[in-house]
Amino acid sequence: MTFILTSYSHDSTRAELIDNFRDRVAAGERTKLSKAERSQLALHFVDALQCETEADCKALCEAEMALLEEGYPVASIANQYLPEWRKAISLAVEEGRLPRQDLEPTEFGKVYPHWGLKYLTYPNEVQQAIKQKTTIKNNIKQDDLQPIRADRFIRTAKDLLAAETPYEVAVGVAALTGRRFSEVVAKGEFKPTSHPYAIAFRGQLKKGIVNLEDAPTFLIATLIEAATVLAAINKFRSHPRIQELSELDPDEINSRLNTSVRHHIKRHFEDSEILPLVAGEKSVSAHNLRGAYAEIASHFFCPPNQGTHRFIQGHLGHVIGESELANRKNAGATEHYFHYRLVGAGGHQLNEKGILIERVGALPTTVEFEPEYTPEQKAIEVVGVEIMATAKVDTVETVETAIAPKNEPHSRKSRASVPTGLMSELKELAEKKLNASGSNAEVLASIIQFLKDDVTPTIAASVESFGSTFQWFTNEIERLRAENQQLSKERDQARDQARGTAQDSNELEGLKAENERLSAELAQFQQFKQMLVGGTSQPGAIAPSPSYQPVQPRQAAVVGKPSQKRIRNEEEALGRIDEAISLIMAWNDDPIRQFGQKWYIGVPALLSIFRDNSYSVSQGRIVQSLANKRDAIEQHHEKHGLGQRHNVRHDSPISDDIAM
Numbered sequence: 001m002t003f004i005l006t007s008y009s010h011d012s013t014r015a016e017l018i019d020n021f022r023d024r025v026a027a028g029e030r031t032k033l034s035k036a037e038r039s040q041l042a043l044h045f046v047d048a049l050q051c052e053t054e055a056d057c058k059a060l061c062e063a064e065m066a067l068l069e070e071g072y073p074v075a076s077i078a079n080q081y082l083p084e085w086r087k088a089i090s091l092a093v094e095e096g097r098l099p100r101q102d103l104e105p106t107e108f109g110k111v112y113p114h115w116g117l118k119y120l121t122y123p124n125e126v127q128q129a130i131k132q133k134t135t136i137k138n139n140i141k142q143d144d145l146q147p148i149r150a151d152r153f154i155r156t157a158k159d160l161l162a163a164e165t166p167y168e169v170a171v172g173v174a175a176l177t178g179r180r181f182s183e184v185v186a187k188g189e190f191k192p193t194s195h196p197y198a199i200a201f202r203g204q205l206k207k208g209i210v211n212l213e214d215a216p217t218f219l220i221a222t223l224i225e226a227a228t229v230l231a232a233i234n235k236f237r238s239h240p241r242i243q244e245l246s247e248l249d250p251d252e253i254n255s256r257l258n259t260s261v262r263h264h265i266k267r268h269f270e271d272s273e274i275l276p277l278v279a280g281e282k283s284v285s286a287h288n289l290r291g292a293y294a295e296i297a298s299h300f301f302c303p304p305n306q307g308t309h310r311f312i313q314g315h316l317g318h319v320i321g322e323s324e325l326a327n328r329k330n331a332g333a334t335e336h337y338f339h340y341r342l343v344g345a346g347g348h349q350l351n352e353k354g355i356l357i358e359r360v361g362a363l364p365t366t367v368e369f370e371p372e373y374t375p376e377q378k379a380i381e382v383v384g385v386e387i388m389a390t391a392k393v394d395t396v397e398t399v400e401t402a403i404a405p406k407n408e409p410h411s412r413k414s415r416a417s418v419p420t421g422l423m424s425e426l427k428e429l430a431e432k433k434l435n436a437s438g439s440n441a442e443v444l445a446s447i448i449q450f451l452k453d454d455v456t457p458t459i460a461a462s463v464e465s466f467g468s469t470f471q472w473f474t475n476e477i478e479r480l481r482a483e484n485q486q487l488s489k490e491r492d493q494a495r496d497q498a499r500g501t502a503q504d505s506n507e508l509e510g511l512k513a514e515n516e517r518l519s520a521e522l523a524q525f526q527q528f529k530q531m532l533v534g535g536t537s538q539p540g541a542i543a544p545s546p547s548y549q550p551v552q553p554r555q556a557a558v559v560g561k562p563s564q565k566r567i568r569n570e571e572e573a574l575g576r577i578d579e580a581i582s583l584i585m586a587w588n589d590d591p592i593r594q595f596g597q598k599w600y601i602g603v604p605a606l607l608s609i610f611r612d613n614s615y616s617v618s619q620g621r622i623v624q625s626l627a628n629k630r631d632a633i634e635q636h637h638e639k640h641g642l643g644q645r646h647n648v649r650h651d652s653p654i655s656d657d658i659a660m
Contacts, residue, residue: 012037014044018067025071030258032071035249038081042088049089049098049116057115064120075130078122089116137280138336145341146276150296150350151638153275154223156268161232166239167260171268173232174286176223177201178293178316181257181286182250185242190233192226193219197301197356198363199226204317218320221297221363265289278339290316291337299342301363302353309334344638352595352641359645573617576660577625580609581633583658588640597657600646601626601633605654612655 017037024032033041045064051057064085068077092098093113103118105111112118122130153175160172173184177199180188188203202217222229236242245253262285269275270284275292277284294312302311309330314320318331342350354362430443581601588598599605606622626633637643647654 012040014041017041017044021067021071031255034252034255036252038084039088042085045085046088046092046098046116049092049114051115054115058119061116061119065122074122074126075134078127078130082120082122085120086117089114089120093117141279141339142335144279145339146278147343147347148275148292148295148340149345150299150342151345152272153269153292153296156272156274158224158228160264160268161228165260165264166236166242167257168264168268169232169236170257171261171264171289173229173236175269175289175293176229177220178290178297179220180290181261182253184233184236185245185253185257189215189217190230192230193364195219195226195361195364197222197224197226197360199230201317204320216320218314218317219363219365220315220317221301223293223296223300261286275340287336288339291339294337295340295342298353299350300354300356303357303362304353306353308338308353312337344641345635346639348639350641355641355643359643570621573621574625574628576610577606577617577622578629580606580658580660581625581629583609583660584654585636587658588636588642595641596649598640598642598646599650599654599657600637600642600644602644602647605647608654609658609660612653 017033017040020037021033045060048060049057051060065077065082068081072081089098090113093100098114098116100113101115103112103115106118108124121127157172157175160168160175163169163172170181170184173179174181177184177190179201183201183203188201191200193200198219199222200217201220202215204215237246245256248256262283265284265286265288269289270277275284275288278288278291281288294316297315298308298311302308310325313331313334314325316334316337318333344350426447427443430446584599584601584605587593603619603622603626606626607619610617
């Protein structure tokens with residue numbers, strides 16, 4: 001064999017590179033060759049391929065593979081390293097540094113332009129054995145899916161966004177976006193889109209694209225608001241330690257970060273048992289974070305009528321673009337991310353897909369960028385990350401509630417920004433009422449803490465279930481208006497029928513008092529409604545003090561609704577409320593119930609049960625009872641996947657299903 005070395009971009013001699021490689025192998029170092037060193041070895045190998053005979057070239061290729069086998073397993077060489085060498089050979093042929101050869105097709109019909117490409121690859125039987133071994137391992141993992149809880153995973157990742165070290169932030173971002181660490185550090189481009197839970201990303205490492213401008217852009221779902229994630233990435237990349245890594249290649253970035261990143265993955269996700277070990281693996285890795293992300297993203301955003309594999313491969317970047325998704329075979333790489341199953345706090349399986357689509361809208365299928373922010377908006381977003389990361393996410397249901405836009409269309413632009421004028425007002429009020437002053441972040445943190453600590457029953461209940469409460473008020477107003485109209489009609493009939501008679505006027509007085517009571521109650525409900533949503537009372541509302549002349553009563557007695565029995569004793573009231581809660585739980589737990597037939601346990605539902613069963617209890621006691629049973633109720637809601645706005649699905653009141 002003849003080795004002809006050239007001066008084409010070599011920094012070290014081949015002998016130096018091999019000596020360093022073997023020294024690291026002997027020392028047991030994790031990194032045997034850096035990306036740059038592998039590139040140089042490949043160039044030296046290309047120089048050596050100026051062989052005189054096919055036999056010499058074949059022997060040279062076999063020797064190169066044997067060298068790599070001194071430090072790497074065959075599977076890694078075949079799938080990761082030999083492609084780098086083969087790419088260097090192909091480039092050399094294209095540029096004329098190696099002669100183009102007209103070789104006979106192989107037994108599989110493949111035509112190679114050079115001996116190096118023909119022989120620098122493992123035989124087909126070896127490659128099939130590698131694939132078979134990988135398939136068997138993956139099958140074992142998929143036959144033993146490990147249970148994870150979305151709420152614990154998201155809460156931990158979200159907390160890491162506000163952690164002290166940049167390495168922890170990198171772990172949090174990777175967990176919430178499904179991206180790789182070197183992409184998060186510098187190599188990936190993340191931009192906001194028109195959807196509050198989607199980021200436009202380009203720069204995927206596994207696609208082998210050198211120039212970022214040539215990389216395709218695709219959408220990735222975020223497990224919390226995208227604005228918070230983007231602000232965390234910007235803050236993370238501005239850290240001095242991370243800026244030092246920005247010009248390094250991915251392998252060098254991974255080499256610098258691997259130890260710290262693995263430590264924090266183990267500490268926050270493995271030791272805490274948030275991510276259990278997958279069959280055949282010794283530790284929780286970054287790959288496992290991507291697998292958990294994929295499972296949760298599917299639970300949140302995958303359309304129920306779309307295959308999970310189809311959804312995940314698009315958001316992990318295995319198949320990019322609508323055309324490829326429509327025409328290409330499903331990506332085999334995606335199969336290696338189905339290793340988990342979602343469960344609730346009680347271990348109950350959560351199988352629903354796309355549970356947040358109704359609240360935030362379906363993720364777009366094409367990239368729609370949002371306008372760039374001003375420096376002031378970016379600064380406010382960073383403040384938003386620091387504050388929002390302190391908020392706890394206790395269950396999957398509270399995640400749903402947190403990201404559900406209240407009474408707004410799905411296309412709402414979600415941003416963690418506070419206008420200057422509003423911020424000034426907040427500061428002034430905070431100083432007066434909370435004795436809080438300082439930076440914007442400190443003022444907002446004080447306000448958030450105040451809202452967390454507030455236990456006023458009426459405020460808490462209204463905030464907790466505004467949508468359902470408003471619907472209840474509206475129904476009550478309509479009911480009272482109908483009763484009042486019917487009462488007025490009966491009054492007029494009584495007047496006509498009773499003219500000229502001289503019967504006892506007691507019934508008339510009762511009729512008048514009932515009319516006044518209903519009118520006053522209707523007016524009060526109108527005021528409550530106006531207080532909740534603003535605006536004026538609805539047209540046609542009846543004044544609180546109607547007047548009419550005394551007339552003789554109608555012949556037949558007015559048939560009214562039975563009066564409500566007020567439960568005044570605290571112990572009896574709390575017992576009755578607990579009974580109502582147990583009845584709702586039993587209803588939901590019945591295996592014949594469909595998801596849309598179940599009921600979220602909250603103040604409006606309980607008030608409806610008592611009111612429609614002729615009982616009356618104070619709202620404050622309902623709030624107290626809910627607080628006493630909070631853990632059990634939250635576990636029940638998580639078990640059934642019920643969010644606070646779930647009850648708006650029902651067309652009829654809860655009392656039609658549940659009676660005391």
